[in-house]
Amino acid sequence: MRFYQADPRPEQYWRGIILFGNNSASYKFALAQALYELRQPDNDLVTLEALAVPFVRHLCAHLKLALRQGTSPSSKFLTACKAFNDGEITETQLVAITVKLGFSAVIDAFHKVNRAELDTRFFIDERKINGGIRLTETFYRLTENAQFANLIQETDARWRLVEEAWGLNLPAKLLNVEYDDDNQLLFTRQRDRRINITSCRNSLNGYQKGFCFYCFRPVSVISGTEDLADVDHFLPLRLHQQINDLNGVWNLVLACQHCNRGVLGKSSHIPSADLLLRLYNRNEYFIKSHLPLCETLIRQTGNTPAQRHNFLKTNWETARNNLFHLWQPVAQGDSLF
Known part of the structure; x- marks a missing residue:
């Protein structure tokens, strides 16, 4: 808590997620990297299809560097990412698999630090309503920051x-x-x-x-x-x-x-x-x-x-x-x- 209390600006809450959030898989980092690219000023709704493209691209790039991307011994989603890297499936197939399997836990868990939800949120889960996530004003303030x-x-x-x-x-x-x-x-x-x-x-x-x-x-x-x-x-x-x-x-x-x-x-x-x-x-x-x-x-x-x-x-x-x-x-x- 001291990390935020000393400086409660959006970039420090974001850093809290990246540095102190629970890590059972690397999806949180891939989601963060995807969001960096999707700061769309004209539309704050990001569909899962749009999110999947940069999200899985970053995961596949890291899989080429390190085969272990989580603590679980097996993952259907990561197996698909490896299959894409090996040329066994197409990008279109991989994106479809990502939409189905890639976001099952990470969207819910993204704002959790030390098993507690942060009050400050960078997106709202609207998968059931609009098929994606909605970026918040806090996220846009983050992207405009010098940091x-x-x-x-x-x-x-x-x-x-x-x-x-x-x-x-x-x-x-x-x-x-x-x-x-x-x-x-x-x-x-x-x-x-x-x-x-x-x-x-x-x-x-x-x-x-x-x-x-x-x-x-x-x-x-x-x-x-x-x-x-x-x-x-x-x-x-x-x-x-x-x-x-x-x-x-x-x-x-x-x-x-x-x-x-x-x-x-x-x-x-x-x-x-x-x-x-x-x-x-x-x-x-x-x-x-x-x-x-x-x-x-x-x-x-x-x-x-x-x-x-x-x-x-x-x-x-x-x-x-x-x-x-x-x-x-x-x-x-x-x-x-």
Whole structure:
């Protein structure tokens, strides 16, 4: 609830669905990606036939990357998607199957987070009345928001993280996501084989609500934009001999270029104690988002909130004893997480 209460705008409710909604299949992500494409200003009714085309296209594209798209051992719908990818059925046949089977659960479940319905809704189910869904004013406000382009990237990154966790078929306690600082990618390993997952920027941005971790200036994850976020190490990498696993997800944040590179930026200074609490809260969002960042954070920082808080505090004190100088950003917006 804190995720919404601190900033109850439509884009944060949408991020809540993508990051914290229940994941038993990847249909929620495919539906989100389809809706990004179907923001029709002249008609807010989207028929299932119209929705099916981009919905199943995104699913088929991801099936080519990862065969596991859910926790169920079998699915007639996913079997049809695989048959299309193998050239065994036509697109027309696949769309008809999607209309019949693809939306049986996802439309009802889309607005559920932690088994509870959100008050804020982005579409209304009108399948029985009009054969589709009706986009709400809230959805249209979402599409007009400056963060909209970021949401598209964030959704795909979250999808890649979840499907990769399913595909590895490992016990939760063995899942671990690592960071490649040179290429700014999140990856994992299986039997000594490295598996690249997704962009670190795209994966972290939603948990920070599209803002710089330090000053709350809006940032972007779109390459080539002036406000492109930097991936920053909260506790500087120069402390690698004193603190283990500084490349761990627990220590990675997105920062604006002013805070990360500017004359008055953090550089190799130690963020202040209130920023440490902010890092703890951000990491707890990872814990609540489940596969696979939850398992990664627990492995890196502790099983309980108290252990995780103590982990951060101990490492922060080690950093301060070695580098001495504390740093505080100049706020550019309200505290949002």
